Amino acid sequence: MSAPPEFIVATSAGGWALFLDIDGTLLELAAHPHTVTVDPDLTHLLRALYEKTDGAVALISGRTVADADSLFAPLKLCVAGQHGAERRDFAGGLHLHAPPVDGLRRAAERLRRLVSEHPGLVLEEKGMNLALHFRGAPLLEAELVPLVEQLVAELGQDFELQAGKMVLEIKPTGRDKGTAIEAFMQEHPFRGRVPIFIGDDLTDEYGFALVNRLGGHSIKVGPGASAAQWRLADASAVRGWLDRLAKKWQTRCDTPA
Numbered sequence: 633m634s635a636p637p638e639f640i641v642a643t644s645a646g647g648w649a650l651f652l653d654i655d656g657t658l659l660e661l662a663a664h665p666h667t668v669t670v671d672p673d674l675t676h677l678l679r680a681l682y683e684k685t686d687g688a689v690a691l692i693s694g695r696t697v698a699d700a701d702s703l704f705a706p707l708k709l710c711v712a713g714q715h716g717a718e719r720r721d722f723a724g725g726l727h728l729h730a731p732p733v734d735g736l737r738r739a740a741e742r743l744r745r746l747v748s749e750h751p752g753l754v755l756e757e758k759g760m761n762l763a764l765h766f767r768g769a770p771l772l773e774a775e776l777v778p779l780v781e782q783l784v785a786e787l788g789q790d791f792e793l794q795a796g797k798m799v800l801e802i803k804p805t806g807r808d809k810g811t812a813i814e815a816f817m818q819e820h821p822f823r824g825r826v827p828i829f830i831g832d833d834l835t836d837e838y839g840f841a842l843v844n845r846l847g848g849h850s851i852k853v854g855p856g857a858s859a860a861q862w863r864l865a866d867a868s869a870v871r872g873w874l875d876r877l878a879k880k881w882q883t884r885c886d887t888p889a
């Protein structure tokens with residue numbers, strides 16, 4: 633897999649729809665999801681891309697929509713949160729996929745007890761999604777996987793396990809990053825454009841598969857097997873590439889060079 637092709641940079645912004653994962657893609661991974669820092673240049677860059685594409689930029693994240701908003705305030709982009717379980721469209725409408733969460737509350741209690749016994753673990757409770765981070769206790773992975781698998785099995789068909797980098801998540805079934813991008817692509821201002829999706833983790837493979845099917849461009853960040861067509865080395869390379877798009881993409885009003 634090589635870097636994304638130059639013709640993407642050398643065209644008009646009006647033909648593209650940009651879908652971006654946040655952690656590990658726009659931002660370096662942090663020890664805790666709440667300790668990431670966003671420098672103002674990144675927010676300015678996203679705003680420039682939003683303006684060039686007439687709004688066809690969406691964040692596609694495991695974070696909640698509210699969390700994504702707070703990271704890039706005062707920007708309010710289109711967002712799919714919790715791996716597609718919640719989605720805010722261009723008009724500001726919120727689409728929720730909310731299975732019954734009684735069982736999820738019981739699973740959260742079990743995980744809270746576990747985290748209280750192991751200081752290296754962090755539990756994120758996002759509403760419809762529980763994320764158990766073990767970056768601070770990597771040796772526990774072998775023991776955590778069967779435990780979370782058991783919790784997911786007890787929840788029945790409404791929830792499933794989503795593995796990621798040093799994280800095990802319990803998420804609603806039926807929604808993923810692919811279904812989120814697909815929904816955006818049926819709406820203004822994304823409809824009729826060619827999608828580009830950049831992501832770094834296993835959950836992003838759903839987005840890569842969808843974008844490949846739609847004839848778009850899928851870009852994997854970092855090493856590892858992937859269905860993506862292109863690759864960028866790390867979050868800093870993503871920033872560099874997006875910066876070139878923001879500078880070189882012609883808007884419809886620009887005179888072609």
Ligand SMILES: [Mg+2]
Binds near residue numbers: 657831
């Ligand atoms: Mg990521």
